[in-house]
Amino acid sequence: xxxxxxxxxxxxxxxxxxxxxxxxxxxxxxxxxxxxxxxxxxxxxxxxxxxxxxxxxxxxxxxxxxxxxxxxxxxxxxxxxxxxxxxxxxxxxxxxxxxxxxxxxxxxxxxxxxxxxxxxxxxxxxxxxxxxxxxxxxxxxxxxxxxxxxxxxxxxxxxxxxxxxxxxxxxxxxxxxxxxxxxxxxxxxxxxxxxxxxxxxxxxxxxxxxxxxxxxxxxxxxxxxxxxxxxxxxxxxxxxxxxxxxxxxxxxxxxxxxxxxxxxxxxxxxxxxxxxxxxxxxxxxxxxxxxxxxxxxxxxxxxxxxxxxxxxxxxxxxxxxxxxxxxxxxxxxxxxxxxxxxxxxxxxxxxxxxxxxxxxxxxxxxxxxxxxxxxxxxxxxxxxxxxxxxxxxxxxxxxxxxxxxxxxxxxxxxxxxxxxxxxxxxxxxxxxxxxxxxxxxxxxxxxxxxxxxxxxxxxxxxxxxxxxxxxxxxxxxxxxxxxxxxxxxxxx
Numbered sequence: 001x002x003x004x005x006x007x008x009x010x011x012x013x014x015x016x017x018x019x020x021x022x023x024x025x026x027x028x029x030x031x032x033x034x035x036x037x038x039x040x041x042x043x044x045x046x047x048x049x050x051x052x053x054x055x056x057x058x059x060x061x062x063x064x065x066x067x068x069x070x071x072x073x074x075x076x077x078x079x080x081x082x083x084x085x086x087x088x089x090x091x092x093x094x095x096x097x098x099x100x101x102x103x104x105x106x107x108x109x110x111x112x113x114x115x116x117x118x119x120x121x122x123x124x125x126x127x128x129x130x131x132x133x134x135x136x137x138x139x140x141x142x143x144x145x146x147x148x149x150x151x152x153x154x155x156x157x158x159x160x161x162x163x164x165x166x167x168x169x170x171x172x173x174x175x176x177x178x179x180x181x182x183x184x185x186x187x188x189x190x191x192x193x194x195x196x197x198x199x200x201x202x203x204x205x206x207x208x209x210x211x212x213x214x215x216x217x218x219x220x221x222x223x224x225x226x227x228x229x230x231x232x233x234x235x236x237x238x239x240x241x242x243x244x245x246x247x248x249x250x251x252x253x254x255x256x257x258x259x260x261x262x263x264x265x266x267x268x269x270x271x272x273x274x275x276x277x278x279x280x281x282x283x284x285x286x287x288x289x290x291x292x293x294x295x296x297x298x299x300x301x302x303x304x305x306x307x308x309x310x311x312x313x314x315x316x317x318x319x320x321x322x323x324x325x326x327x328x329x330x331x332x333x334x335x336x337x338x339x340x341x342x343x344x345x346x347x348x349x350x351x352x353x354x355x356x357x358x359x360x361x362x363x364x365x366x367x368x369x370x371x372x373x374x375x376x377x378x379x380x381x382x383x384x385x386x387x388x389x390x391x392x393x394x395x396x397x398x399x400x401x402x403x404x405x406x407x408x409x410x411x412x413x414x415x416x417x418x419x420x421x422x423x424x425x426x427x428x429x430x431x432x433x434x435x436x437x438x439x440x441x442x443x444x445x446x447x448x449x450x451x452x453x454x455x456x457x458x459x460x461x462x463x464x465x466x467x468x469x470x471x472x473x474x475x476x477x478x479x480x481x482x483x484x485x486x487x488x489x490x491x492x
Contacts, residue, residue: 001165002073005158006066012154013058016101016147042125043117050113057108061100065093072166087166091276094155095185098148105144110137142201146237149197153244157251163274187249187278194245198238252279259286268294308355315358325445330354332441333434336482340437346405353409353434357442360390360410384422387411409434413442418472436475440466440482443474459490 072078072086089096117133120126185193252275259271270287273280312326333354337347361369364386368379375383390410399406412435415421417428421439431439447462463483470479 001162002070005069005162008158009062009155012151012158016150016154036127039126039128042120046113046116046120049116050109053112054104054108057104058100061103065089065096065100069093069162072169078169083166083169087163090159090163090166093159094152097151097155101148101151102144105147106141109144110140113140142204145197146201146241149194149241150244153241153248156248160251160274164272167272167274185277190245190248190277194241198241198245252283256282256286259290263290268297305352308352311359312355315361325449326355326358328445328449329357329438329441332444332482333438335485336437336441336478339481339485340478349403349405350409350434350437352403353406354438354441356390356394356406357410357413357438358386358390359393360386360388362393363389384414387414388423405434408432409438411435413438415439416473417475421473431475436478440474440478444482444486459486463487 066089068089069086072082075082078086114133114137117126117128117136118130121128121130121133255271259269262269268290270290271283273283273287275283309327312330315326330351334347334351337350342350361383364382368375368382371379387410391407394407394410409432411423412421412426412432415424415426415431415435416439417431417436419425419427421431426435444462444466447465448456448459450456463486466474466479466483470476
């Protein structure tokens, strides 16, 4: 990541220098002045020598500025303090870039260039007036500021992935995410400075060049040809700077929009926050909202699960002889569902449905529900109504759409593959998936659990009964998987 960051900065510097120094500066010098071939070579040599001094000065400052960041990548396990210093330095890097450019430009480029130009004029190698040196000095300052603006926005873009990487290096916990102690330029300040530079500087540069060109142009046509070239360069630079400003504002807005879109699709995820201006506050607020919603979701889920367990326990308390039946059916059902590779979300719904599968028995009279002897046909008909009663009870709760699938299991856990089950007499795949799974778990627990009027049968006998009913009473494939699971559990 650090090497990639440095490579990006080098590319940015080449782009910024080419556009500002050699692009604008070169065009203004060589298009504005009427120079001989020898003078062109002399000025090019001056720019090259001054440029080397400028680059050397910038490199020295760059190594000093990048050192805190580099240290974080040199250590195999950097401390949180080292990472925080690196993060703070990274957040300041766009401003540091401006300082690196303005200082070496004014001292490393302008001073050597002016000194060499004066030397060349004194030795007769350049036929220029000293007045032009003063104008060139003013132009150098303006070009340096233009270069700094370009580099600022390019560095802002380049430093964001680095800041995100440093955040992830410090901790995987969202609560420990780093925040810069350095206050970046506000969006308002960046807008004002950018508009000032892109709006005023091109006019000033044109006026500066015109003051030179008008004194040396003898024909009006030559002036307008020159003016067209200069205007094209100025407009191009202004458009490029405007694009950089737009991109600087668009990116965080795009990140927020993407985060909102994910929420619309049901993905409550935080987003990376590599900013230290107003957008940092917006994204921090967004992430805080997502964390609060996730916390509420976890609390609601825990409360909902507790309510399902409470309903199951309430039913089991009414019939003490079947205490724990609902929870065991839920356990068997989820084990079978996982073996069938059902999605985790479906398994969660199946678990809730299994916990409530017998809730309709609340509506069955005690003398029928708790009868120890054989039930009459009328009494058995009442027992057969409990799936329908259970669905009616749950419908009174007005379950959200996400929980509607649990109703299918509650209603259909006594359906049979051959169509002889109840309450709807469904056959084969017409029986909902949850019903086919829970029917096996319910039957197995009923056969292996003790009752006051009988002892629970051995597991192998219950499994043999399930196998004998595969394809008629229960789903054949599901029975095979369930039997294997139980035999594996016995032998373990």
